[in-house]
Amino acid sequence: xxxxxxxxxxxxxxxxxxxxxxxxxxxxxxxxxxxxxxxxxxxxxxxxxxxxxxxxxxxxxxxxxxxxxxxxxxxxxxxxxxxxxxxxxxxxxxxxxxxxxxxxxxxxxxxxxxxxxxxxxxxxxxxxxxxxxxxxxxxxxxxxxxxxxxxxxxxxxxxxxxxxxxxxxxxxxxxxxxxxxxxxxxxxxxxxxxxxxxxxxxxxxxxxxxxxxx
Amino acid sequence: xxxxxxxxxxxxxxxxxxxxxxxxxxxxxxxxxxxxxxxxxxxxxxxxxxxxxxxxxxxxxxxxxxxxxxxxxxxxxxxxxxxxxxxxxxxxxxxxxxxxxx
Numbered sequence: 248x249x250x251x252x253x254x255x256x257x258x259x260x261x262x263x264x265x266x267x268x269x270x271x272x273x274x275x276x277x278x279x280x281x282x283x284x285x286x287x288x289x290x291x292x293x294x295x296x297x298x299x300x301x302x303x304x305x306x307x308x309x310x311x312x313x314x315x316x317x318x319x320x321x322x323x324x325x326x327x328x329x330x331x332x333x334x335x336x337x338x339x340x341x342x343x344x345x346x347x348x349x350x351x352x353x354x355x356x357x358x359x360x361x362x363x364x365x366x367x368x369x370x371x372x373x374x375x376x377x378x379x380x381x382x383x384x385x386x387x388x389x390x391x392x393x394x395x396x397x398x399x400x401x402x403x404x405x406x407x408x409x410x411x412x413x414x415x416x417x418x419x420x421x422x423x424x425x426x427x428x429x430x431x432x433x434x435x436x437x438x439x440x441x442x443x444x445x446x447x448x449x450x451x452x453x454x455x456x457x458x459x460x461x
Numbered sequence: 462x463x464x465x466x467x468x469x470x471x472x473x474x475x476x477x478x479x480x481x482x483x484x485x486x487x488x489x490x491x492x493x494x495x496x497x498x499x500x501x502x503x504x505x506x507x508x509x510x511x512x513x514x515x516x517x518x519x520x521x522x523x524x525x526x527x528x529x530x531x532x533x534x535x536x537x538x539x540x541x542x543x544x545x546x547x548x549x550x551x552x553x554x555x556x557x558x559x560x561x562x563x
Contacts, residue, residue: 250547257554275463283471287509292470302466309470313477315505320481321490322498328484339479344509351502395517398529398557399550401510402536406549408506409540420500421507428508429515440508447504452497 251345252369254403255286256377257396262289263381264388269297273382280378284371285343286400288312311437315444319347326350326358334360341367344400348407416458420451532557 259280266276271293279289288309295305319342327338338346338360346367350358412418424447431439481488490498514533516522523530536553543549 250550253547254550271463275467278464278467283467283474285474288470288474292466296463296466302469305466306469306473309473310477313474315508316474316477317480318498318501318505320478321488322501324481324488324490325495327482335479335482339482340475342478342482344506347502348506352499395529395557395561397513397517398532398561399554401513401529401533402553402557403546403550404506404510405533405536405553406540406546408503408510409537410544411503417500417503421503424504424507425511428511429521432512432516432519433521439512440505443508443511444501444505447507448497448500451500451504452493455496 250406251348251366251403252373254399255345255370255374257394257399258286259374259377260381260384261396262286262293262374263378263383264385265290265381266293266378267382267385269293271296276382277375277378280375284340284374285313286374308437312440314438314441315344316342318441318444319351322351323347325355326353327360330360334364338363338367341371343367343370344404345370348404352411414455416451416454419454420447423447423450528557528560531560 262280263276266279266289267273271279279292283289283292291308291312292305295308300308320339323338323342327335330338341364346363349366350363408421412421424443427446428439428443431442436442480486510533514529517527517529525531532553535556536549539549539552540546
């Protein structure tokens, strides 16, 4: 979880400085990270607040971006749903891309609620501190969003995905998700992330079935 | 108004994270569904990183002067050889920043 805590720092900086640049107050910028706590949804929301989009438009865009969390929550169901309510609420709130990157591939036996809580809280803390620094720095360094800070997330996810490609169905799943996500992004399809994710999952599943049938 | 929008989006995001964690929701996952979900981690993570790497400027950019692509290839090589996430992140980030800023 240390690498992921480091990887959220550049994103947090970006979220904070971008919110200030978009004309939000320091409080509003920090509230985005403290309450919403969702990297990509925050960046899009900030952009739309800046553009003066209606609440309905913002909610629709948020829904497209956040729909992948439904996948996370259904994948984590066997691990988290038997826990008491306060655990479910806490881990639900903390269920980000990063937490899922760590716990998503654990078996039910490997899953440790305290570890998940610790990881989730450490992301929350790093994310919010980085946002604060971004808010302060954003007032001084205007071009911070041109540094390419989002590469940190890409690098971390690559580092998690690549060593887990241990079979041909996983490789196929990754390749299909890759091509579909780039393609939908190219075509400007808003729900591209979901299309690519589900497409990759189905491709991996089918490849596994074919392999088993041989 | 801004705070209201933030709260409305928060409700939506939290709901999507919590929905299937609720045990009262009647949903039984059969072995097929569980097998399908075992691919969710590589598929979703790839769907997030691939557009950042291949189209950082919103257009397809496959060329040796794309620092995101070079950084990603280096990250993939280090991850494959070492399986060390921390080292992969730090080394590839440093190389990326050098390429980007030079």
